[in-house]
Amino acid sequence: MKIKVLFFAALRERARTSEIELDVEGNSVTDALQALEQRFPDLTPWLQAGRVHIAVNDEYVKSDTPLRENDTLALIPPVSGGCL
Amino acid sequence: MIRIQREDFSIDDIIEEIQCTGAGALVSFTGRVRDTSRDGDAVHFVEWDVYESMALKIFQEIRVEAISQFGLIDAAIVHRYGRQQPGENLVLIVAASAHRKESFRACEFMMDEIKKRVPLWKKEILSNGEERWIEG
Numbered sequence: 001m002k003i004k005v006l007f008f009a010a011l012r013e014r015a016r017t018s019e020i021e022l023d024v025e026g027n028s029v030t031d032a033l034q035a036l037e038q039r040f041p042d043l044t045p046w047l048q049a050g051r052v053h054i055a056v057n058d059e060y061v062k063s064d065t066p067l068r069e070n071d072t073l074a075l076i077p078p079v080s081g082g083c084l
Numbered sequence: 085m086i087r088i089q090r091e092d093f094s095i096d097d098i099i100e101e102i103q104c105t106g107a108g109a110l111v112s113f114t115g116r117v118r119d120t121s122r123d124g125d126a127v128h129f130v131e132w133d134v135y136e137s138m139a140l141k142i143f144q145e146i147r148v149e150a151i152s153q154f155g156l157i158d159a160a161i162v163h164r165y166g167r168q169q170p171g172e173n174l175v176l177i178v179a180a181s182a183h184r185k186e187s188f189r190a191c192e193f194m195m196d197e198i199k200k201r202v203p204l205w206k207k208e209i210l211s212n213g214e215e216r217w218i219e220g
Contacts, residue, residue, distance in 0.1 A: 006135065008203065008205060009133045009207070010205075055203070058137050058138040058141050059138075074135055076203050077205060078219035079199070079200070079201070079202060079203055079204055079205060080205050
């Protein structure tokens with residue numbers, strides 16, 4: 001299936017893009033993350049160390065969450081919201 | 085009211101838009117850009133990235149939670165993104181309630197939740213040329 005993937009902050013700099021279309025074999029967030037690691041090996045340390053939260057269609061989700069065609073998956077690095 | 089914007093905000097203008105009927109207390113918190121990082125390094129400027137659609141949704145959730153939990157009459161959150169210099173406004177939280185205790189607590193609650201939940205990221209560009217994304 002095809003989904004949209006959004007990158008932000010440090011991940012956007014590493015991936016050198018803010019948005020891609022991704023072909024996913026399978027139908028879960030886990031499957032999408034595996035496809036991302038193959039396409040962006042530089043992101044593997046982030047994805048495998050659990051440093052990134054996942055959002056699908058603007059909601060935080062767990063890795064076993066099912067995906068549907070045209071879902072938007074966002075990689076959320078640790079947030080720094082607000083101010084010090 | 086929830087706003088995410090590049091440009092600076094006016095506290096007076098935002099307060100004018102708050103529902104204040106019955107409010108004996110109006111508490112506001114303004115976060116500003118510091119001129120030093122947590123480690124004490126001099127900050128040249130900061131840049132904020134935001135996942136706007138999700139941030140708007142979570143800001144509104146936090147606002148509604150604060151109104152419910154603290155019995156507020158109204159609440160507002162305004163957060164900037166993009167580039168700011170040290171000393172510039174960054175975030176504004178306003179709470180209106182019948183009495184002051186609820187508004188003080190609600191402002192602290194909203195700020196704590198923003199820092200934990202909202203997809204916003206700060207990059208510090210230091211005076212020595214280093215750049216780093218801030219986590220947490």
